[in-house]
Amino acid sequence: METLFKKKVLIIGATGGIGRELAKLIKSSQADLLLSGRNAAKLEEIAIELGINQEHIFTADITNPDQVQSMAEWSGNPDIIINVAGIGIIKPLEQLTYDDFNQSIDINLKGTFHILKSYLPGMKAVKQGLIINLPGVIGKVPMAGAAAYAASKYGLNGMLKSVREELKRTNIRITNLYLGGTDTAFWDQIDLNVQRDKFVLAKEAAKSIWFLCQQPVSGVVSEMVLQPFNHQAI
Numbered sequence: 001m002e003t004l005f006k007k008k009v010l011i012i013g014a015t016g017g018i019g020r021e022l023a024k025l026i027k028s029s030q031a032d033l034l035l036s037g038r039n040a041a042k043l044e045e046i047a048i049e050l051g052i053n054q055e056h057i058f059t060a061d062i063t064n065p066d067q068v069q070s071m072a073e074w075s076g077n078p079d080i081i082i083n084v085a086g087i088g089i090i091k092p093l094e095q096l097t098y099d100d101f102n103q104s105i106d107i108n109l110k111g112t113f114h115i116l117k118s119y120l121p122g123m124k125a126v127k128q129g130l131i132i133n134l135p136g137v138i139g140k141v142p143m144a145g146a147a148a149y150a151a152s153k154y155g156l157n158g159m160l161k162s163v164r165e166e167l168k169r170t171n172i173r174i175t176n177l178y179l180g181g182t183d184t185a186f187w188d189q190i191d192l193n194v195q196r197d198k199f200v201l202a203k204e205a206a207k208s209i210w211f212l213c214q215q216p217v218s219g220v221v222s223e224m225v226l227q228p229f230n231h232q233a234i
């Protein structure tokens, strides 16, 4: 396993259920940890809880390319970027609004595009880096009610795999985690009859990302799948 000691690690979406648990684990590995989220109050609360300096947190909405670029100027070039920002709007097509669809694409797909545009030049200059994303199981298999979410996550999957093709002559690694149902606030607004008590725990999803961060640098873990026992869709 590669050590995270003093590695510069940026978590985008650190204020979410998975991001928060991940921040605790990466902090425990004595990395140079940087946290970003859209909600400034939540971000400050996490920083205080983990004993992270205010200079190590940055509020940014990833739908705004200028804010993402400012974040890149603030952070400099991280060794590892973990993008755990995203939303899930799950509704049948007849209930899905244009705004629901646009938000899903703007955050899950275009938000990641902005991150790649702002951070890849720095990684390319040093020809190394690791970017971990969460296209999720719905980035690979369909689900009723997931027209907007699947569109954003299938798009994300295709975009990341295409960018990977452009990076083969560098040591920049792109790792996709295909995660199934995980018990976080992500599900609070979703009107579906799901068994959250059978979901993957947020702290265990975070452990899988922590594991991915520590993989040897001579190869690439292109993807990993983690799903609840009762819903193994892949």
Ligand SMILES: NC(=O)c1ccc[n+]([C@@H]2O[C@H](COP(=O)([O-])OP(=O)(O)OC[C@H]3O[C@@H](n4cnc5c(N)ncnc54)[C@H](OP(=O)(O)O)[C@@H]3O)[C@@H](O)[C@H]2O)c1
Pocket (backbone or CB within 6 Å): 012, 013, 014, 015, 016, 017, 018, 019, 037, 038, 039, 040, 042, 060, 061, 062, 063, 084, 085, 086, 087, 088, 107, 111, 134, 135, 136, 137, 178, 179, 180, 181, 182, 183, 184, 185, 186, 187
């Ligand atoms: N939970 C699951 O079952 C599951 C399964 C597969 C994949 N995933 C993926 O895992 C990721 C994290 O999910 P989670 O369960 O931790 O969800 P969560 O608890 O709802 O957290 C979502 C995170 O995304 C951030 N975010 C949302 N919109 C943003 C924006 N415009 N700009 C910047 N940050 C934004 C939120 O920031 P603020 O709170 O600061 O606004 C929050 O930190 C998502 O990409 C999701 O699609 C989740």
